[in-house]
Amino acid sequence: MGDPESWRREYLSTPGQLPPEIDTTVPSVARIYDYALGGKNNFQVDRDTVAALSAAFPGSVPLAVDNRAFLRRGVRYLVGEAGVKQIIDFGSGLPTAGNVHEIAHEIDPSVRVVYVDIDPIVLAHARALLADNDTTTVIQADAGEPESILEHPETRRFIDFDQPYAVLLSAILHHLPDERDPVGVARYIKNRMPPGSYLLVTNFLDDDDPRAKMMEEQMTSRVGTGRFRTWAEQREFFDGLEMVEPGLVYANDWRPDGDTDVNGAWTTFTAGGIGRKPLLTADSNSSSR
Numbered sequence: 001m002g003d004p005e006s007w008r009r010e011y012l013s014t015p016g017q018l019p020p021e022i023d024t025t026v027p028s029v030a031r032i033y034d035y036a037l038g039g040k041n042n043f044q045v046d047r048d049t050v051a052a053l054s055a056a057f058p059g060s061v062p063l064a065v066d067n068r069a070f071l072r073r074g075v076r077y078l079v080g081e082a083g084v085k086q087i088i089d090f091g092s093g094l095p096t097a098g099n100v101h102e103i104a105h106e107i108d109p110s111v112r113v114v115y116v117d118i119d120p121i122v123l124a125h126a127r128a129l130l131a132d133n134d135t136t137t138v139i140q141a142d143a144g145e146p147e148s149i150l151e152h153p154e155t156r157r158f159i160d161f162d163q164p165y166a167v168l169l170s171a172i173l174h175h176l177p178d179e180r181d182p183v184g185v186a187r188y189i190k191n192r193m194p195p196g197s198y199l200l201v202t203n204f205l206d207d208d209d210p211r212a213k214m215m216e217e218q219m220t221s222r223v224g225t226g227r228f229r230t231w232a233e234q235r236e237f238f239d240g241l242e243m244v245e246p247g248l249v250y251a252n253d254w255r256p257d258g259d260t261d262v263n264g265a266w267t268t269f270t271a272g273g274i275g276r277k278p279l280l281t282a283d284s285n286s287s288s289r
């Protein structure tokens, strides 16, 4: 695969060579998010979907941009301030500018990163990007089945489960509908973590604005998933954790930097936070789900 950029150009310009599992006739969450962030790993159907979503809700693209910016600030905190050495990124998305491993390695090149995504296009691109990278890997798996991720041989090869690690659930739990028990997914992850580990979560937020329900319907009908959850629902993901300051807040209010649009028109549609598993808890070893 060699140079990822030339591989990517060839891959996207010769549709006949696309792996058969990549369906270019229906939009994919990974590809529409890539397009919203200004990436090139997407198809016409994805661009049309972003246009339709933006027509219904002009905040569609800003939501993606704000979310990605939160993720970057969160990873900088985790590696730079909390000293995290291992990261598992559930629903990692397509490689775009400022990937998690790049942000982490700017601070500490030894940090190990396991990317996880359900979409085969992510696996294909990440493999090309990471061909010569021995601290970062990618697996294809379903975030709704966290045991399959934590028990995956590649995850076990990269992550020392006796040492604290961070799990990133950035813009992924809102793609798990209620019947897939996203709270149970987060609980399973927290129960398995050693004390001192971290959980980063961002989600679409229903902050009592009727546009949230409207967008939930748009997302669900156009891409299949996209739940806007209330503050109370979001807090459940962090149950049992100590919140890192400033807690669970609008994503743009979480340690904003000079580029963060804290007063932006769409700020109230994304929530984010980071929690830490306490060093001493009565039920640290419980594994009920």
Ligand SMILES: C[S@@+](CC[C@H](N)C(=O)[O-])C[C@H]1O[C@@H](n2cnc3c(N)ncnc32)[C@H](O)[C@@H]1O
Residues within 6 Å of the ligand: 029, 030, 031, 033, 067, 068, 071, 090, 091, 092, 093, 094, 116, 117, 118, 119, 122, 141, 142, 143, 144, 169, 170, 171, 172, 175
């Ligand atoms: C909106 S993107 C978020 C990417 C990245 N985490 C970020 O915050 O910038 C959501 C990603 O989750 C992936 N995804 C959706 N459902 C999934 C599932 N059940 N299991 C794993 N990945 C999933 C999509 O393919 C997509 O790449």
